[in-house]
Amino acid sequence: MKLRYITCSDPREHNSVKSVIELARLQHAEIAVQCHPSKMSTGMPRNVWFNELLREMNQISRTHLAIHINNEWAHDICTKGVIPDIIYDWIKIERQHNKPLIQRIQLNMSQNTADNIDICALRAVMYEFRHTEFIFQYNDKTKNAIEKLHKSHAKFSLLFDASGGNGIEPDRWQKPIYAEHPMGYSGGLSVDNIIKHLNKINALAGDSEIWCDAEGKLKSQTLFEEKPLFDVDMAKAYVRRANLWQKQH
Numbered sequence: 001m002k003l004r005y006i007t008c009s010d011p012r013e014h015n016s017v018k019s020v021i022e023l024a025r026l027q028h029a030e031i032a033v034q035c036h037p038s039k040m041s042t043g044m045p046r047n048v049w050f051n052e053l054l055r056e057m058n059q060i061s062r063t064h065l066a067i068h069i070n071n072e073w074a075h076d077i078c079t080k081g082v083i084p085d086i087i088y089d090w091i092k093i094e095r096q097h098n099k100p101l102i103q104r105i106q107l108n109m110s111q112n113t114a115d116n117i118d119i120c121a122l123r124a125v126m127y128e129f130r131h132t133e134f135i136f137q138y139n140d141k142t143k144n145a146i147e148k149l150h151k152s153h154a155k156f157s158l159l160f161d162a163s164g165g166n167g168i169e170p171d172r173w174q175k176p177i178y179a180e181h182p183m184g185y186s187g188g189l190s191v192d193n194i195i196k197h198l199n200k201i202n203a204l205a206g207d208s209e210i211w212c213d214a215e216g217k218l219k220s221q222t223l224f225e226e227k228p229l230f231d232v233d234m235a236k237a238y239v240r241r242a243n244l245w246q247k248q249h
Contacts, residue, residue, distance in 0.1 A: 005030040009215035013049035030064035036071040066104035081121025106135035114145040167216030175204040190217035
């Protein structure tokens with residue numbers, strides 16, 4: 001098994017752009033920013049912060065950036081093929097050699113979105129941005145929609161996340177669903193358990209290239225915030241430990 005990316009999800013405007021760039025420079029690290037209209041609409045602090053991050057990352061080669069699109073924005077893309085203008089402008093940004101700055105887009109489908117997916121409309125979006133990798137969560141809520149998408153011969157990747165983004169370690173990991181669709185793994189991953197879980201995934205993944213995605217357990221509580229927030233130092237430790245596993249294997 002080989003690691004494609006070690007994904008660090010949900011840095012926000014409380015993190016300095018400089019510190020996130022430092023994280024992005026680590027081997028295999030991928031920065032994944034959560035995008036939904038309640039926090040990322042034009043003029044909001046997170047929107048301003050993200051645009052600054054885009055400007056800075058566009059000056060640096062060999063860094064990896066993804067966006068995870070949620071709520072109404074994900075629903076409109078998956079059921080209508082409609083990309084909000086703000087998302088469209090972001091994913092049209094190119095680096096040198098016509099490579100997209102945002103290399104991967106994860107569309108997080110709710111049960112309602114998965115039940116009402118429009119395969120033709122979604123495929124049209126995916127074709128327009130065919131140089132960008134599209135990712136869909138695979139779990140009990142989405143597996144029927146994923147099967148329809150697979151039967152359409154669309155090109156996409158899967159993230160196995162049995163808890164649907166709730167950060168709960170699964171009872172068991174899933175071997176890759178389809179040989180032709182790259183697969184990643186998420187659910188309760190942390191600095192403390194990443195080695196253990198990579199060993200378990202390795203036993204199932206064979207020679208596949210996979211990625212691991214951590215979010216909730218990369219957060220820590222501060223005195224000035226009500227909720228735990230993304231901790232860059234913790235994310236660095238997670239990336240380094242996953243890279244150590246790769247080096248040893």
